[in-house]
Amino acid sequence: MQTIRFCERLRFCALCLLFSLAGTLQAQEWKLVWSDEFNTEGPPDSGSWNYERGFVRNEELQWYQPGNAYCRGGLLIIEGRKEKVPNPRYNPQARDWRTSRQQADYTSSSITTRNKRSFLYGRFEVRARIPLAGGSWPAIWTLGNTMEWPSCGEIDIMEYYRIEGEPHILANAAWGGEQRYKAIWDSSVYPLSHFTNADPDWGSKFHIWRMDWDEQAIKLYLDDELLNEIPLDRTSNGSIGNYSNPFRQEHYLLLNLAIGSNGGKPDESAFPLLYEIDYVRVYQKQ
Numbered sequence: 001m002q003t004i005r006f007c008e009r010l011r012f013c014a015l016c017l018l019f020s021l022a023g024t025l026q027a028q029e030w031k032l033v034w035s036d037e038f039n040t041e042g043p044p045d046s047g048s049w050n051y052e053r054g055f056v057r058n059e060e061l062q063w064y065q066p067g068n069a070y071c072r073g074g075l076l077i078i079e080g081r082k083e084k085v086p087n088p089r090y091n092p093q094a095r096d097w098r099t100s101r102q103q104a105d106y107t108s109s110s111i112t113t114r115n116k117r118s119f120l121y122g123r124f125e126v127r128a129r130i131p132l133a134g135g136s137w138p139a140i141w142t143l144g145n146t147m148e149w150p151s152c153g154e155i156d157i158m159e160y161y162r163i164e165g166e167p168h169i170l171a172n173a174a175w176g177g178e179q180r181y182k183a184i185w186d187s188s189v190y191p192l193s194h195f196t197n198a199d200p201d202w203g204s205k206f207h208i209w210r211m212d213w214d215e216q217a218i219k220l221y222l223d224d225e226l227l228n229e230i231p232l233d234r235t236s237n238g239s240i241g242n243y244s245n246p247f248r249q250e251h252y253l254l255l256n257l258a259i260g261s262n263g264g265k266p267d268e269s270a271f272p273l274l275y276e277i278d279y280v281r282v283y284q285k286q
Contacts, residue, residue, distance in 0.1 A: 030123055030283035037279045038076040044069055048117050052110040052256070055087070055098040060137070061260030063087075063104035069111050078257045080108040080136065080273035082266075106266065110256030118145055118250040119282055124211040127278040130160050132192070132203045135266025137161045137258035138275045140209055142251035150183035151176030151237045153246025157220055158209040162264035167192040171220035171227035176241040186235075188220070188228035195222075206278055218247060253280065
């Protein structure tokens, strides 16, 4: 009996050692190459982040401005506000929605690392708590450094918005085809209930969105659940993008909170909307 117990203890210790070694090897495989922990109060670090400004894309309702992004209490907060801003480019005869609107009724922020931080492959982690109210469209995404969209390549590590009125989490990639400004998409779409049924308090918590990206594939995770895997052997652009692969070039990061458009009709009682990011971390293989 003692011999059996001793052998069982040996097996248990050997298993513990194997798991420990596996964890150590995995940890040694990745090296942190850049992060922002947002621990300095005030605006985001200007050495890493730029601001998008005004009306930008998708006929969204918000006016992007720097003041809606700030660091407080160890978090980056992107705040969606219900407030009016006059459009300095307003032209009542314009056909472009960016200039045909006399004003914006909402403000928010979109910050990017364009021309400051870009990366080719690696593990990207963002810990964040997203606003779920009607009208909210938060995102964590990347764009390639060359060519116009979509031939530059787009990776949506996280999008949250409404589809036919129902909230969803999305994990996508897009690249160029044979028509200008028309993307080829590889999208995974999960109803929010997929997560809230397992955890009714999901919306009040921070979650970790992760991308593992290498020469073979892009893998997108939420709290270690694989949401989408995109093989790179089928993501080549069409002729407009010179048949290049936009996911074999450096990409930069964007964090933004859009309002309206895919986000749906804004819930006026929910403002201000707070999109809270605890950290952004980028690792690469040693």
